[in-house]
Amino acid sequence: MHRFANPGRFLRMTDRLLPACGVLTALCLGIGFYLALFVSPPDYQQGETVRIMYVHVPAAWMALFVYATIALAAASLLIWRHPLAAIVARVSAPLGAGFTALALATGSLWGKPMWGTWWVWDARLTSVLILLFLYLGLIALQNAFENPERGQKAAALLALVGAVNLPIIKFSVDWWNTLHQPASVTRLGVPAIHSSMLWPLLIMAAGFTLYFLTLLMLRVKSEILAARIRALKQAATARD
Amino acid sequence: MSGFLRIAGRDLQLAYRARGEALLAVAFFLLVAALFPLALGPEPRLLTRIAPGILWVAALFAVLLSLDRIFLADREDGSLDLLYLAPLPLEAVVLAKILAHWLSSGLPLVVCGPLIALLYDLPAAAYPVLLAALLLGTPALSAVGAVGAALTLGARRGGILLPLLVLPLYIPVLIFGVAAIDASLLGLSPRPQLLLLAAFALASLPLATVAGAAALRQALE
Amino acid sequence: MSAIVANDLACQRGGRPVFSGLGFSLSAGQCLLLGGANGSGKSSLLRILAGLLPCSAGSLTWDGAALDQDPLHHAGRLHYLGHLDAVKPALSVAENLAFWAGLQQGRHGEEALLHFGLARLAGEPARRLSAGQRRRLALARLIAAPRELWLLDEPSVGLDAASREKLENALADHLAGGGRAVIATHQELGPAQAGRLDLNAFPPRHPDREHAW
Numbered sequence: 001m002h003r004f005a006n007p008g009r010f011l012r013m014t015d016r017l018l019p020a021c022g023v024l025t026a027l028c029l030g031i032g033f034y035l036a037l038f039v040s041p042p043d044y045q046q047g048e049t050v051r052i053m054y055v056h057v058p059a060a061w062m063a064l065f066v067y068a069t070i071a072l073a074a075a076s077l078l079i080w081r082h083p084l085a086a087i088v089a090r091v092s093a094p095l096g097a098g099f100t101a102l103a104l105a106t107g108s109l110w111g112k113p114m115w116g117t118w119w120v121w122d123a124r125l126t127s128v129l130i131l132l133f134l135y136l137g138l139i140a141l142q143n144a145f146e147n148p149e150r151g152q153k154a155a156a157l158l159a160l161v162g163a164v165n166l167p168i169i170k171f172s173v174d175w176w177n178t179l180h181q182p183a184s185v186t187r188l189g190v191p192a193i194h195s196s197m198l199w200p201l202l203i204m205a206a207g208f209t210l211y212f213l214t215l216l217m218l219r220v221k222s223e224i225l226a227a228r229i230r231a232l233k234q235a236a237t238a239r240d
Numbered sequence: 241m242s243g244f245l246r247i248a249g250r251d252l253q254l255a256y257r258a259r260g261e262a263l264l265a266v267a268f269f270l271l272v273a274a275l276f277p278l279a280l281g282p283e284p285r286l287l288t289r290i291a292p293g294i295l296w297v298a299a300l301f302a303v304l305l306s307l308d309r310i311f312l313a314d315r316e317d318g319s320l321d322l323l324y325l326a327p328l329p330l331e332a333v334v335l336a337k338i339l340a341h342w343l344s345s346g347l348p349l350v351v352c353g354p355l356i357a358l359l360y361d362l363p364a365a366a367y368p369v370l371l372a373a374l375l376l377g378t379p380a381l382s383a384v385g386a387v388g389a390a391l392t393l394g395a396r397r398g399g400i401l402l403p404l405l406v407l408p409l410y411i412p413v414l415i416f417g418v419a420a421i422d423a424s425l426l427g428l429s430p431r432p433q434l435l436l437l438a439a440f441a442l443a444s445l446p447l448a449t450v451a452g453a454a455a456l457r458q459a460l461e
Numbered sequence: 462m463s464a465i466v467a468n469d470l471a472c473q474r475g476g477r478p479v480f481s482g483l484g485f486s487l488s489a490g491q492c493l494l495l496g497g498a499n500g501s502g503k504s505s506l507l508r509i510l511a512g513l514l515p516c517s518a519g520s521l522t523w524d525g526a527a528l529d530q531d532p533l534h535h536a537g538r539l540h541y542l543g544h545l546d547a548v549k550p551a552l553s554v555a556e557n558l559a560f561w562a563g564l565q566q567g568r569h570g571e572e573a574l575l576h577f578g579l580a581r582l583a584g585e586p587a588r589r590l591s592a593g594q595r596r597r598l599a600l601a602r603l604i605a606a607p608r609e610l611w612l613l614d615e616p617s618v619g620l621d622a623a624s625r626e627k628l629e630n631a632l633a634d635h636l637a638g639g640g641r642a643v644i645a646t647h648q649e650l651g652p653a654q655a656g657r658l659d660l661n662a663f664p665p666r667h668p669d670r671e672h673a674w
Contacts, residue, residue, distance in 0.1 A: 078454070130408050130411060133404070133407075133408045134408055136404065137404050137405045137408065140401055140404060140405075141391065141392070141395070141401065141405060144392070144395035144396050144397065144398070144401055145394065145395055145396070146396075146475065147475040147476060148476065149475070149476050150394075150458060150459075150475075153458045154391050154392075154395075154455065154458055157391060157451060157454055157455055157458065158391055158405060160451075161387060161409070161447075161451050162408075162409070164447065165408075165409050165412075168412050168440070169408070169409075169411050169412055171412075172411060172412035172415040172416060173411070173415070175415065175416075175419070176415045176419070179419060179422075234477070238665075242563075243564055246560065246563055246564055247564070250549075250552075250560050253552070253556075254549060254551055254552070257551040257552070258551060313549075316545075317545055317546065317547055317548065317549070318543050318544070318545025318546060318547040319547040319549070321511075321513060321541060321543055321545075321547075322541070322547050322561065324513060324536075325511060325512070325513070325536040325539070325541055326536070326564050326565075327533065327536065327537050327564065327565065327566070328533075329533065460513050460514070
């Protein structure tokens with residue numbers, strides 16, 4: 001990890017890894033979509049609409065995975081002051097928010113045929129909605145200061161506080177949902193997973209993860225280059 | 241210990257000298273609670289059903305209003321620098337301020353809770369549970385709110401940013417606080433919910449002092 | 462001889478370098494006056510000495526031990542006076558001073574108020590004070606609890622000649638008693654033999670390209 005504290009070395013590594021990552025991402029997502037849309041069987045209860053699960057579930061997994069990544073980067077920034085960690089955290093927040101929004105949108109689309117409404121206060125959907133608010137808070141806090149370093153450190157601390165609270169929030173939302181369970185079934189019924197459904201799901205999850213990693217490397221690289229331009233400009237104005 | 245008491249005492253003294261402002265927060269609490277019957281109609285059964293939720297949401301909003309008092313004034317007049325240099329750990333300073341905030345902003349809400357219960361015609365059996373829930377829940381609101389206040393010190397639009405950060409973290413208190421009162425309305429024991437509130441309060445205090453101190457250090461530069 | 466020694470000190474604020482390569486030595490009984498244009502880092506240096514700001518490079522030691530080794534202990538041996546007065550308008554003059562004096566375990570609150578001519582106003586709420594009086598209240602902290610190191614940022618701003626003289630007397634007593642002081646000021650202050658440090662002489666060095674993030 002500390003080897004990559006040198007931006008030059010990090011850039012050389014990403015230059016080597018990016019093309020491979022991009023190709024793998026395209027492959028995984030391509031195979032995953034094909035399996036999900038054409039090969040996997042329709043559910044006996046939900047019919048073809050179950051195929052939305054292949055986007056919704058991996059998106060929800062990614063929403064949590066990216067938050068965990070941000071929390072790890074936050075700890076790394078605050079404890080070891082790793083410069084790369086600040087950039088990873090800053091860049092990942094909008095990506096995580098995107099996955100969360102995707103999970104919510106696909107959850108809503110999935111539920112419409114089943115319940116007849118665009119939204120239902122299912123335990124999982126509600127938790128994902130709260131996760132979206134946590135992401136928005138991170139992004140807002142990051143950008144709320146004149147000094148960008150202060151913004152990054154504040155957002156890092158908030159990410160850790162949020163990470164500690166997430167299990168508690170999830171627990172309380174689950175409790176709340178069981179208290180108010182109306183007569184009709186509101187659980188987003190993920191059917192019992194059979195291997196013909198498991199493989200496409202896992203491949204889609206892998207594809208999403210690779211997609212995230214590719215985007216992450218791309219954006220960190222562009223942030224490093226932007227920082228270099230700023231430093232050069234600073235040095236140039238100081239000389240004059 | 242004496243430094244801790246001195247800091248908490250001064251915050252309480254300042255709150256007392258500005259007690260008109262504390263009454264404003266209480267008035268806001270009552271006003272929000274009064275809006276809902278106007279919005280939804282005064283049907284008694286409906287009001288009793290939604291009373292616990294309204295009460296807690298109004299309490300959350302009222303606490304949010306008072307949160308910037310914790311650190312902002314000290315930062316603006318230079319006291320925060322001196323508190324940082326005081327002969328006690330910054331965590332103790334934060335804890336002292338959380339305690340003072342709860343006593344000056346949380347307790348008034350606890351006292352007013354029964355008044356709102358009256359407006360919503362809550363049955364008498366619910367009153368003790370209401371008081372217990374507010375008493376156990378409001379310290380956590382002060383603690384978590386203090387972390388948010390420290391994080392947003394010096395931020396642009398800090399006033400609107402603070403609720404955005406803090407409200408998601410308040411959700412467990414909201415859910416268990418309402419569930420406790422609902423349980424007593426249904427004739428069930430509210431013990432599990434009250435215990436969960438107590439646990440959340442106990443857990444949030446030490447975490448909030450550590451996180452709050454860390455956030456204050458970030459704000460020093 | 463326990464000296465405060467700064468070596469090759471550099472400072473960054475808001476991501477921008479402020480000064481670099483700064484060095485000085487301060488022993489007991491000595492006073493160091495900081496000069497330099499606005500933005501040259503006088504306030505930042507005082508905050509670094511107080512432990513409120515970390516230095517981005519170099520070393521700062523007191524008697525050989527780094528200042529940030531034991532922050533609480535270090536905070537306990539200094540007085541920091543910034544631009545702001547830390548005065549609460551709702552409390553009285555005496556209450557304001559008693560709070561800080563009590564926190565810092567000082568017992569000379571009345572003496573301090575007397576020295577700076579505030580004894581008459583002790584019971585007045587601080588919101589009735591003029592700017593100069595508020596500054597004097599802030600200065601009273603320095604005497605109320607004796608501390609070894611004084612870090613003063615523009616202490617005489619808003620003071621009339623009589624009050625400035627009181628500050629000079631307090632400073633002279635402090636130095637004579639073995640204390641030391643670092644003062645950022647545009648005005649003539651302190652003993653004639655005070656050391657001077659011009660921060661314009663330590664312009665910031667910019668980080669090299671290879672390590673820029």
